[in-house]
Amino acid sequence: MQHENATGKAAELLAGVQKALGVTPNMTKAMANSPAVLKAYLEFSGALSGGQLPAPVRERIAILVAQENGCDYCLSAHSYIGLNLAGLDQAEVDQARKGEATDPVAEATLTLAAAVLRSRGGIDDADLKTAREGGLSDGDVTEVIAHVALNVFTNYFNKAADVDIDWPVVRHDQ
Known part of the structure; x- marks a missing residue:
């Protein structure tokens, strides 16, 4: 799936990635084949980035x-x-x-x-x-x-x- 072809929840999530990073990595584009997978990755990664490990x-x-x-x-x-x-x-x-x-x-x-x-x-x-x-x-x-x-x-x-x-x-x- 390409970023340009994403729709619905996948497009929304990929737009958030683009806004946050300034790019949309191929990994997130591939994960967008299942919006649930992309959402899980983004939430897990985001939660850990706010943890105590620098x-x-x-x-x-x-x-x-x-x-x-x-x-x-x-x-x-x-x-x-x-x-x-x-x-x-x-x-x-x-x-x-x-x-x-x-x-x-x-x-x-x-x-x-x-x-x-x-x-x-x-x-x-x-x-x-x-x-x-x-x-x-x-x-x-x-x-x-x-x-x-x-x-x-x-x-x-x-x-x-x-x-x-x-x-x-x-x-x-x-």
Whole structure:
């Protein structure tokens, strides 16, 4: 579905994306095939953007999850957003792809995100202890889990729908 062909609720949601971002990413155009899916993504993403994790940390999680899941669309998008909107530098983006950070709280966040992702949510007491020792609160832990879930959703969606990358391309295997 192209943005120009959208009608009803899909057109309304895509107009909101265009207004908020100044562009309508291909992912949201593809999601508009089901207005319920696009609405769910926008609401989940919007709610988490108002959480306590700062934008640079959220982008690091998204980069790590995209790298781990081999989603070039999301890796490209979040590398761009991290560099151009969230204040990360190229070294920080590269580190995030490996689940690393020089900032101790960001490092603890990525360690937890990797544990959540790799265990499919089956983290244990040792993972939580490491997160808390790294400076994460219970609220932070909760949000990390939610960000991993949101990014797994977008990774799976973009890979399954084979969404054309409309960001400067970053490949997970390079």
